Amino acid sequence: MAEALIAAYTTLIERAHERGIRVYGATILPFGGSFYDSPEREAARQTVNAWVRTSGAFDAVIDLDAALRDPEAPTRLRPEAVNRLESDETPTLAMIGEQAAIPPFALLDAPFLCVWCT
Numbered sequence: 001m002a003e004a005l006i007a008a009y010t011t012l013i014e015r016a017h018e019r020g021i022r023v024y025g026a027t028i029l030p031f032g033g034s035f036y037d038s039p040e041r042e043a044a045r046q047t048v049n050a051w052v053r054t055s056g057a058f059d060a061v062i063d064l065d066a067a068l069r070d071p072e073a074p075t076r077l078r079p080e081a082v083n084r085l086e087s088d089e090t091p092t093l094a095m096i097g098e099q100a101a102i103p104p105f106a107l108l109d110a111p112f113l114c115v116w117c118t
Contacts (some may be wrong), residue, residue: 002047025058032075
């Protein structure tokens with residue numbers, strides 16, 4: 001599972017870079033307690049997130065996992081993020097930015113491609 005996702009990201013990144021497009025990646029959010037949760041999927045999430053953070057393949061990385069995971073239960077979202085999702089008030093860049101360094105996209109030179117890994 002993780003290997004296939006990493007291979008797909010690698011292809012996407014290579015194709016974008018061939019065209020002079022910068023690629024920003026994001027880690028996969030925690031999904032513990034959801035219908036998608038399983039030990040195999042959590043292991044894949046950890047593998048992909050480690051690759052996203054350390055591979056150097058992306059031009060920049062937005063660590064949504066670090067920003068929104070619950071410090072007390074790292075396989076789950078922070079309670080305030082869950083509350084926002086359940087109330088249809090989606091987490092905003094401002095909320096995420098409280099926890100992680102996120103580049104101000106409006107200030108970046110185009111073209112760029114964001115790969116949101118959620």
